[in-house]
Amino acid sequence: MFYNKQMALTKLAVGSDIKYLCSKCNLELSHTIIAMIGSEPARIRCNTCRTERNYRRKKVTDLILRPGAPRPKIMRPDMFQAKLQENLMKTPKTYRIDQSFEVNDVIQHPSFGKGVVIKAMFPDRVEVLFQDQSRVLMCKLDGTSAE
Numbered sequence: 001m002f003y004n005k006q007m008a009l010t011k012l013a014v015g016s017d018i019k020y021l022c023s024k025c026n027l028e029l030s031h032t033i034i035a036m037i038g039s040e041p042a043r044i045r046c047n048t049c050r051t052e053r054n055y056r057r058k059k060v061t062d063l064i065l066r067p068g069a070p071r072p073k074i075m076r077p078d079m080f081q082a083k084l085q086e087n088l089m090k091t092p093k094t095y096r097i098d099q100s101f102e103v104n105d106v107i108q109h110p111s112f113g114k115g116v117v118i119k120a121m122f123p124d125r126v127e128v129l130f131q132d133q134s135r136v137l138m139c140k141l142d143g144t145s146a147e
Protein backbone atom coordinates (compact mmCIF):
# COMPACT_ATOMS: atom_id res chain seq x y z
CA MET A 1 0.00 0.00 0.00
CA PHE A 2 1.19 3.48 -0.85
CA TYR A 3 0.90 6.48 1.39
CA ASN A 4 0.63 9.85 -0.23
CA LYS A 5 3.04 11.83 1.88
CA GLN A 6 2.42 15.00 -0.10
CA MET A 7 -1.20 15.03 0.96
CA ALA A 8 -0.33 14.61 4.60
CA LEU A 9 2.04 17.54 4.41
CA THR A 10 -0.46 19.98 2.97
CA LYS A 11 -3.02 19.23 5.64
CA LEU A 12 -2.88 21.90 8.33
CA ALA A 13 -2.45 20.89 11.94
CA VAL A 14 -1.14 22.31 15.18
CA GLY A 15 2.61 22.64 14.71
CA SER A 16 2.43 23.22 10.94
CA ASP A 17 3.98 26.29 9.43
CA ILE A 18 1.99 28.65 7.26
CA LYS A 19 2.84 31.90 5.53
CA TYR A 20 1.05 34.83 7.10
CA LEU A 21 1.48 38.58 7.16
CA CYS A 22 3.04 39.52 10.49
CA SER A 23 1.90 43.03 11.37
CA LYS A 24 4.85 43.48 13.72
CA CYS A 25 7.57 42.38 11.30
CA ASN A 26 5.52 43.89 8.47
CA LEU A 27 6.39 40.90 6.29
CA GLU A 28 4.79 37.70 5.16
CA LEU A 29 6.58 35.17 7.33
CA SER A 30 6.30 31.62 8.52
CA HIS A 31 3.93 31.23 11.44
CA THR A 32 3.46 28.13 13.53
CA ILE A 33 -0.12 27.03 14.11
CA ILE A 34 -0.74 26.76 17.84
CA ALA A 35 -4.50 26.19 17.79
CA MET A 36 -7.00 24.88 15.25
CA ILE A 37 -10.75 25.16 14.88
CA GLY A 38 -11.91 22.36 12.63
CA SER A 39 -9.66 22.38 9.57
CA GLU A 40 -8.80 26.08 9.96
CA PRO A 41 -5.98 27.55 12.01
CA ALA A 42 -7.31 29.64 14.90
CA ARG A 43 -4.15 30.93 16.55
CA ILE A 44 -0.69 31.27 15.11
CA ARG A 45 2.74 32.49 16.21
CA CYS A 46 5.26 34.37 14.13
CA ASN A 47 8.47 32.32 13.91
CA THR A 48 10.50 35.50 13.70
CA CYS A 49 9.20 37.77 16.46
CA ARG A 50 7.22 35.12 18.39
CA THR A 51 4.08 37.26 18.46
CA GLU A 52 0.89 35.27 18.83
CA ARG A 53 -2.15 36.33 16.88
CA ASN A 54 -5.52 35.11 15.74
CA TYR A 55 -5.51 33.66 12.27
CA ARG A 56 -7.87 35.24 9.83
CA ARG A 57 -8.42 33.96 6.38
CA LYS A 58 -7.32 36.49 3.78
CA LYS A 59 -10.16 38.49 2.40
CA VAL A 60 -10.27 39.80 -1.13
CA THR A 61 -10.45 43.36 0.21
CA ASP A 62 -7.15 42.89 2.06
CA LEU A 63 -5.49 42.25 -1.25
CA ILE A 64 -7.15 45.16 -3.02
CA LEU A 65 -6.74 47.71 -0.26
CA ARG A 66 -3.02 47.39 0.26
CA PRO A 67 -1.40 50.73 0.93
CA GLY A 68 -0.50 52.42 -2.32
CA ALA A 69 -2.94 50.38 -4.38
CA PRO A 70 -5.77 52.39 -5.86
CA ARG A 71 -9.05 51.81 -4.11
CA PRO A 72 -11.73 50.28 -6.29
CA LYS A 73 -14.43 52.71 -7.18
CA ILE A 74 -17.86 51.42 -6.31
CA MET A 75 -20.43 53.16 -8.44
CA ARG A 76 -23.96 52.70 -7.29
CA PRO A 77 -26.70 53.60 -9.72
CA ASP A 78 -28.40 56.61 -8.26
CA MET A 79 -31.93 56.68 -9.51
CA PHE A 80 -32.68 60.14 -8.19
CA GLN A 81 -29.62 61.76 -9.76
CA ALA A 82 -30.29 59.98 -13.04
CA LYS A 83 -33.89 61.17 -13.09
CA LEU A 84 -32.86 64.69 -12.26
CA GLN A 85 -30.22 64.62 -14.97
CA GLU A 86 -32.79 63.48 -17.52
CA ASN A 87 -34.98 66.46 -16.72
CA LEU A 88 -32.27 68.99 -16.10
CA MET A 89 -33.61 71.50 -18.59
CA LYS A 90 -36.97 71.72 -16.89
CA THR A 91 -37.83 74.58 -14.59
CA PRO A 92 -38.77 73.14 -11.21
CA LYS A 93 -42.41 73.64 -10.30
CA THR A 94 -43.07 74.68 -6.75
CA TYR A 95 -45.14 72.02 -5.07
CA ARG A 96 -48.67 73.09 -4.18
CA ILE A 97 -51.66 70.91 -3.52
CA ASP A 98 -53.66 72.72 -6.20
CA GLN A 99 -50.87 72.59 -8.77
CA SER A 100 -51.09 70.08 -11.59
CA PHE A 101 -48.16 67.82 -12.42
CA GLU A 102 -47.23 65.20 -14.91
CA VAL A 103 -44.67 62.41 -15.07
CA ASN A 104 -41.08 63.73 -15.29
CA ASP A 105 -41.98 67.15 -13.93
CA VAL A 106 -39.32 68.53 -11.63
CA ILE A 107 -40.77 69.66 -8.34
CA GLN A 108 -39.40 71.98 -5.71
CA HIS A 109 -40.95 70.90 -2.42
CA PRO A 110 -40.75 73.24 0.60
CA SER A 111 -39.66 70.47 2.99
CA PHE A 112 -38.32 67.61 0.83
CA GLY A 113 -36.42 69.70 -1.70
CA LYS A 114 -36.09 68.80 -5.33
CA GLY A 115 -37.96 65.83 -6.72
CA VAL A 116 -39.04 64.25 -9.98
CA VAL A 117 -42.55 62.96 -10.64
CA ILE A 118 -42.24 59.26 -11.47
CA LYS A 119 -45.88 58.21 -11.42
CA ALA A 120 -49.27 59.86 -11.83
CA MET A 121 -51.93 58.28 -9.65
CA PHE A 122 -55.33 59.44 -10.74
CA PRO A 123 -57.31 61.30 -9.72
CA ASP A 124 -55.27 63.36 -7.25
CA ARG A 125 -51.86 61.94 -6.37
CA VAL A 126 -48.37 61.74 -7.80
CA GLU A 127 -45.41 59.68 -6.73
CA VAL A 128 -42.34 61.88 -6.47
CA LEU A 129 -38.79 60.64 -6.20
CA PHE A 130 -36.74 62.73 -3.79
CA GLN A 131 -33.08 62.34 -2.88
CA ASP A 132 -33.79 60.06 0.07
CA GLN A 133 -36.92 58.23 -0.99
CA SER A 134 -40.08 58.52 -3.07
CA ARG A 135 -43.21 60.05 -1.62
CA VAL A 136 -46.83 60.14 -2.67
CA LEU A 137 -48.09 63.71 -2.75
CA MET A 138 -51.54 65.14 -3.17
CA CYS A 139 -52.04 67.37 -6.18
CA LYS A 140 -54.31 68.11 -9.07
CA LEU A 141 -54.04 65.96 -12.14
CA ASP A 142 -55.62 66.99 -15.34
CA GLY A 143 -56.72 63.99 -17.37
CA THR A 144 -54.85 65.09 -20.47
CA SER A 145 -51.39 64.48 -19.01
CA ALA A 146 -51.98 60.79 -18.33
CA GLU A 147 -49.07 58.51 -19.21
Ligand SMILES: [Zn+2]
Pocket residue numbers: 022023024025026029046047048049050051
Ligand atom coordinates in the same frame (compact mmCIF):
# COMPACT_ATOMS: atom_id res chain seq x y z
ZN1 LIG B 1 6.73 38.70 13.34
